[in-house]
Amino acid sequence: MCRLAAITSKDYISPLEPILALETMKEGHDGSGLGLTLKDLGGEFEKLKKYPVLSGICSQDGKKTLDAYMKSRGFTLKHEWRPKIKPVKGIAARDHYFARAYDYPAAFKNRSLPEKEDLLMHTRLGIRKVGEPDGSIFAFSFYPDVITLKEVGDPLEVAEFFGLDKDSLSARVVLAQGRQNTNYAIYLYACHPFFIQGYCSMTNGENTAFVPIREFLSGRGFPGYMGYNSDSEVFTHILHYSVRQLGFPLPYYKDVITPLKAAEIEQREDRDAIRLMKQSLRPLCIDGPNMVIGFTPDGTCFMVQDSKKLRPGVVGGVKGRYALMSEECGVDSAVPKRDREKDFYPMKYDMVIISPQAQEVKVWNQLHG
Amino acid sequence: MEPASRLDHNHKLSLREFPYIIRWRDDRCKRCGRCTAVCPVKAIVPSVKVMRSVHSEGPIPTPGSTRRTVQVVEQVTNMERYCTGCGTCALVCPNEAIEPEFNPANKLLHYKNKGGDGYKRGGRRNDPSISTLDRLKFTRISMLTDPALDAGRHEFRIRTLLGRVLAPEAMPLSVVNGKLGIDARNNIFVPPVREIYPIMIGSMSIGALSPPMWEGLAMGVAYLNEVEGMPVVMCSGEGGMPPRLLRSKYLKYFIIQIASGYFGWDEIIHALPHMIEDPAAIEIKYGQGAKPGDGGLLMAQKVLKLIAKIRGVPQMVDLASPPTHQTKYSIEEAVAKMIQSMSMAWGFRVPVYPKISGSKTARAVLNNLARNPYAAALSIDGEDGGTGAAYNVSMDKMGHPIASNLRECYLDLVKQGKQNELPLIAAGGVGKKGNLAANAAALIMLGASAVSIGKYIMQTASDCFGDENNRCNLCNTGQCPRGITTQDPKLYRRLDPDKVAERVVEVFKSADTELKKIFAPMGRSTELPIGMSDGLSIDDKAMAERLGISYAC
Numbered sequence: 072m073c074r075l076a077a078i079t080s081k082d083y084i085s086p087l088e089p090i091l092a093l094e095t096m097k098e099g100h101d102g103s104g105l106g107l108t109l110k111d112l113g114g115e116f117e118k119l120k121k122y123p124v125l126s127g128i129c130s131q132d133g134k135k136t137l138d139a140y141m142k143s144r145g146f147t148l149k150h151e152w153r154p155k156i157k158p159v160k161g162i163a164a165r166d167h168y169f170a171r172a173y174d175y176p177a178a179f180k181n182r183s184l185p186e187k188e189d190l191l192m193h194t195r196l197g198i199r200k201v202g203e204p205d206g207s208i209f210a211f212s213f214y215p216d217v218i219t220l221k222e223v224g225d226p227l228e229v230a231e232f233f234g235l236d237k238d239s240l241s242a243r244v245v246l247a248q249g250r251q252n253t254n255y256a257i258y259l260y261a262c263h264p265f266f267i268q269g270y271c272s273m274t275n276g277e278n279t280a281f282v283p284i285r286e287f288l289s290g291r292g293f294p295g296y297m298g299y300n301s302d303s304e305v306f307t308h309i310l311h312y313s314v315r316q317l318g319f320p321l322p323y324y325k326d327v328i329t330p331l332k333a334a335e336i337e338q339r340e341d342r343d344a345i346r347l348m349k350q351s352l353r354p355l356c357i358d359g360p361n362m363v364i365g366f367t368p369d370g371t372c373f374m375v376q377d378s379k380k381l382r383p384g385v386v387g388g389v390k391g392r393y394a395l396m397s398e399e400c401g402v403d404s405a406v407p408k409r410d411r412e413k414d415f416y417p418m419k420y421d422m423v424i425i426s427p428q429a430q431e432v433k434v435w436n437q438l439h440g
Numbered sequence: 441m442e443p444a445s446r447l448d449h450n451h452k453l454s455l456r457e458f459p460y461i462i463r464w465r466d467d468r469c470k471r472c473g474r475c476t477a478v479c480p481v482k483a484i485v486p487s488v489k490v491m492r493s494v495h496s497e498g499p500i501p502t503p504g505s506t507r508r509t510v511q512v513v514e515q516v517t518n519m520e521r522y523c524t525g526c527g528t529c530a531l532v533c534p535n536e537a538i539e540p541e542f543n544p545a546n547k548l549l550h551y552k553n554k555g556g557d558g559y560k561r562g563g564r565r566n567d568p569s570i571s572t573l574d575r576l577k578f579t580r581i582s583m584l585t586d587p588a589l590d591a592g593r594h595e596f597r598i599r600t601l602l603g604r605v606l607a608p609e610a611m612p613l614s615v616v617n618g619k620l621g622i623d624a625r626n627n628i629f630v631p632p633v634r635e636i637y638p639i640m641i642g643s644m645s646i647g648a649l650s651p652p653m654w655e656g657l658a659m660g661v662a663y664l665n666e667v668e669g670m671p672v673v674m675c676s677g678e679g680g681m682p683p684r685l686l687r688s689k690y691l692k693y694f695i696i697q698i699a700s701g702y703f704g705w706d707e708i709i710h711a712l713p714h715m716i717e718d719p720a721a722i723e724i725k726y727g728q729g730a731k732p733g734d735g736g737l738l739m740a741q742k743v744l745k746l747i748a749k750i751r752g753v754p755q756m757v758d759l760a761s762p763p764t765h766q767t768k769y770s771i772e773e774a775v776a777k778m779i780q781s782m783s784m785a786w787g788f789r790v791p792v793y794p795k796i797s798g799s800k801t802a803r804a805v806l807n808n809l810a811r812n813p814y815a816a817a818l819s820i821d822g823e824d825g826g827t828g829a830a831y832n833v834s835m836d837k838m839g840h841p842i843a844s845n846l847r848e849c850y851l852d853l854v855k856q857g858k859q860n861e862l863p864l865i866a867a868g869g870v871g872k873k874g875n876l877a878a879n880a881a882a883l884i885m886l887g888a889s890a891v892s893i894g895k896y897i898m899q900t901a902s903d904c905f906g907d908e909n910n911r912c913n914l915c916n917t918g919q920c921p922r923g924i925t926t927q928d929p930k931l932y933r934r935l936d937p938d939k940v941a942e943r944v945v946e947v948f949k950s951a952d953t954e955l956k957k958i959f960a961p962m963g964r965s966t967e968l969p970i971g972m973s974d975g976l977s978i979d980d981k982a983m984a985e986r987l988g989i990s991y992a993c
């Protein structure tokens with residue numbers, strides 16, 4: 072089972088913090104990889120918030136290809152962060168790990184956000200298409216104020232490899248995932264968290280309904296719904312589809328992935344709408360066992376369970392700093408000084424929603440809407 | 441001089457030509473006559489033979505003979521009265537003195553065309569081999585990486601949707617104060633959708649079935665809905681429905697079929713103003729898996745008083761539904777019109793969908809329907825479907841297997857992103873070897889929203905003798921020895937409708953349990969695993985490739 076650690080905070084935090092929380096949850100072999108997504112960036116990116124950041128990895132040749140590709144698309148490099156790699160046994164270093172802030176092409180500078188988002192996504196997909204066949208470039212995210220890091224290995228060792236303990240990289244929201252005991256031939260595009268146009272999520276557990284969900288998303292005619300090297304990527308895309316594409320308020324994500332039974336729907340004030348949703352979005356119903364942690368473009372974080380609550384998950388913290396973890400010891404590591412009585416273990420109807428900068432926690436109950 | 445043919449019997453067929461050979465035991469038979477009386481085809485007759493025995497007696501044995509007459513049961517060698525192997529004789533024999541034995545070397549089809557007409561029968565394709573559906577295995581088992589569910593403890597939702605489902609992008613929703621509501625401003629038509637059990641009872645008409653058989657099925661369906669809470673629906677078949685049922689609250693459990701003969705529709709149309717419930721759906725029959733491209737046929741011997749009344753026709757006439765609807769000159773226009781007309785008759789409150797035979801052309805039909813917002817589903821009936829009457833050649837040689845036909849249709853919808861919008865109903869050979877739940881689950885995972893069963897439920901609920909070795913298959917003759925497909929009261933009084941209903945309930949309840957036993961280890965419980973093709977494997981590479989699933993051996 073994958074371990075998940077997320078911290079949302081009003082102050083900038085080091086990405087090492089959720090990785091240390093992951094470490095407390097470690098049991099058994101854990102060398103399958105680490106994925107990190109940072110949102111609402113601090114440090115050297117604090118003044119670059121309006122510029123999209125391309126996160127990825129490339130080879131020497133890939134770097135040339137990437138530079139040429141970005142130039143041809145009209146993007147100009149504003150700033151580049153590169154981790155100070157410290158060789159760690161067992162982790163094969165690749166040539167270039169990077170997070171590059173670019174300025175938009177001139178024609179897009181005054182465009183609307185959705186237009187810019189589409190440009191960024193198409194650019195990322197274009198890079199992926201160019202770099203994937205020979206493995207010369209991996210592009211994980213390309214979006215303002217977001218950085219994604221991924222590498223195969225034990226999470227703590229990967230953090231050491233990236234030199235995160237000594238780096239000034241920081242963010243207000245950090246999602247970290249450690250893969251455990253699944254496939255040995257780990258492909259970087261299969262590592263959580265997954266990101267698309269401001270929406271991000273990571274999941275533990277298998278997704279038994281993966282194929283029908285993937286086929287449904289692939290048929291939406293949206294180019295970003297691709298990849299699916301992991302069965303968990305669909306959770307991110309369902310989030311994006313529900314909230315961005317269909318315009319549903321965030322709690323309805325829960326109604327999409329774990330629809331209520333007919334009799335339960337009748338208790339809801341918005342029953343007419345969710346009855347219709349349940350039909351039209353039937354293939355997006357998950358069957359677990361899954362716990363999903365994610366964030367939306369405004370920095371809202373959430374945790375949600377499958378309808379049988381087959382995976383652990385806990386949220387705890389204080390105003391200004393909340394931890395969303397797959398296990399209690401992770402919360403203890405991230406926010407040791409808190410009232411543990413107020414920790415919340417979302418059950419099958421619950422969705423925990425934490426407002427940006429960890430100001431407010433709401434537990435939304437699906438039965439009551 | 442006596443003709444040679446009388447001496448050598450050269451004009452007669454030998455019993456070796458017959459599909460079933462009667463094994464009669466002189467030593468056990470008490471000559472009660474029940475077997476010969478009950479035989480539906482008069483393939484056995486009581487006969488008197490002269491037995492000559494030769495014996496030698498005396499100190500110098502001298503041969504002498506005596507003659508005596510004995511009563512025997514004899515199989516006739518007339519192909520018009522061939523033994524169908526139904527075994528009714530064995531059923532009524534008090535001493536186990538008689539039974540038919542299948543003769544695999546038979547030459548029935550060489551001779552069953554007397555008078556220049558091809559062999560007609562009921563049943564389904566005479567192919568006892570293992571079907572594709574029975575070769576499919578469920579191989580994605582939740583083992584440690586995710587917990588297998590408990591079929592006995594977890595809550596399962598084995599339901600499906602019948603009706604056109606709106607594309608998510610077309611849902612008339614708007615957000616008010618953070619909540620979603622229906623936005624009536626755009627006046628978007630929301631098609632009717634029924635939540636039903638994914639195994640439906642397919643179209644078998646009153647007429648093809650005897651009154652107690654049809655009634656038994658109907659009672660079973662009503663019980664499943666009202667008492668067991670399982671929303672099983674049943675299709676009327678072509679030939680109308682009992683007038684009282686049309687006006688009852690139970691109509692909602694029935695799909696009314698309209699086919700090319702429009703039999704029974706006069707009564708249905710007249711009942712329309714008096715209906716207190718809408719039917720579950722309307723099925724427009726364009727084809728049938730057992731006899732694709734061929735029309736319906738109810739033979740004159742089954743058109744007795746009740747059937748004649750319900751269908752609005754004279755008694756004792758062959759009722760042939762044409763192979764095609766007379767109004768159907770193009771799918772683009774005529775089928776759309778028919779769907780529209782039927783929808784309009786019930787105020788657009790009832791899903792209307794066509795049923796076709798499995799065919800290479802199924803995708804063309806599908807794509808037309810996919811563009812018709814009023815088409816509620818597509819039902820595809822594969823070659824292993826059954827029928828009450830058809831030419832043997834239609835049953836044995838015409839049609840398309842359901843598995844690949846369904847799969848290519850589903851994948852076509854997937855390409856268009858419409859797999860949830862137009863439900864596919866798969867039929868034809870589901871439960872052929874008795875594996876109802878496994879066949880249904882396999883078809884669902886290949887992309888069916890629901891499956892339809894006809895012959896399986898008929899056989900199981902009423903102990904039908906028929907099989908794929910051409911056993912019995914007398915459905916067309918009106919001589920059904922079980923009373924299932926006959927309109928002769930002397931025969932159908934053998935069938936107790938309550939027992940039929942009881943069996944229907946038992947079959948569905950056990951299938952429900954078995955479906956859970958399939959879905960639970962695969963980690964599926966909350967939604968029907970439609971299109972979960974990663975769960976399936978087959979032991980043939982070509983089949984695996986054709987179906988887009990994995991090969992496992």
